[in-house]
Structures are given as C-alpha cells and as structure tokens.
Amino acid sequence: MRNSCCKNDSFIFCFLFLLVLILSGCAARPVDESPPFPPTLESDQSPPPAEAEKAEEFIEPTPRVLASLRLSEQASLYLESGRPDQAIRILEQAVNLDPQNGQSYYFLAEAWLMKGSVEQAREFNRLAGLYLENEDSWRERVKTQKERIGRTY
Numbered sequence: 001m002r003n004s005c006c007k008n009d010s011f012i013f014c015f016l017f018l019l020v021l022i023l024s025g026c027a028a029r030p031v032d033e034s035p036p037f038p039p040t041l042e043s044d045q046s047p048p049p050a051e052a053e054k055a056e057e058f059i060e061p062t063p064r065v066l067a068s069l070r071l072s073e074q075a076s077l078y079l080e081s082g083r084p085d086q087a088i089r090i091l092e093q094a095v096n097l098d099p100q101n102g103q104s105y106y107f108l109a110e111a112w113l114m115k116g117s118v119e120q121a122r123e124f125n126r127l128a129g130l131y132l133e134n135e136d137s138w139r140e141r142v143k144t145q146k147e148r149i150g151r152t153y
Helices: 002-026 049-057 063-080 084-097 102-114 118-132 136-152
Strands: none
Touching: 063 084, 063 102, 084 102, 102 118, 102 136, 118 136
C-alpha cells in the first residue's frame, strides 16, 4: 500500500513540475530596463555637415543587391551573344533578389525587344526609367532605348 502511495505522490509531483515548467515557458519575459540616455548638448545631436553628406552618399549594398547586379551583368552577356531567352531567365532571378535594380529592367526591355515583344519591352523600359532616373550614366541609355521601342511599334 505504501509503495502505491509513493508512486502516486511521485506521479503528482512530476505532473505538477511539468505543468509549472510549461506554464513558465509561456510567461512574458521581463522588460529590460536600460538606464535613460544621458542628456546631450545641442552640438552633439547632429554630425558635422561633411560627415552627414558622406553618410548619405555611400550606403553599402546588401549581398542580395550585389548578387542581383552580377546577374544583370551576366544577362547582358547573353544579350550580346543573341540569347534573349537565357537573359530573361537570369534577369527574372535578378529582379527577385532586388526589385529596385533598374539595370535588370533595362536589360529585360532589351531582351523582349530582341524577341519582338514591344509591349513588354515598353513596360520594362518604363520600370528602368523609374529606378535609374537618378543615375546619370543610365538615364541616357534608358531614353535611347525608349526611342528605339517607339520606332519599333
């Protein structure tokens, strides 16, 4: 009889222990209270103008952006060798990695133009224009491409 009682007690103890463990895992974590920031002087609040301009000029690209640009370059080689279908496949990957890569849209417009699909070329040229409007080296290329698309239709 005593042995049976001990088994029940240990079962209840284990059950309660597991219940407490499970419920404590669901509890909210305490908020980490960090000390308030020390007061700053007005001169400490903004970086000097030269440093602020440098920070705005260069933002290090993410690995996805770099991979997208590499794919765009690879696709341009396919276009140069007259293989628009292969270029389109690669450029779709580039756009998936970085939807703001205007070069990908430019080369997609070229590929679709090579395939004779003027409407798709026009749409990709429009997207290229949106994303490359602030890049001097590409703005003229996009404009020239748009003119070629207009003459083709």
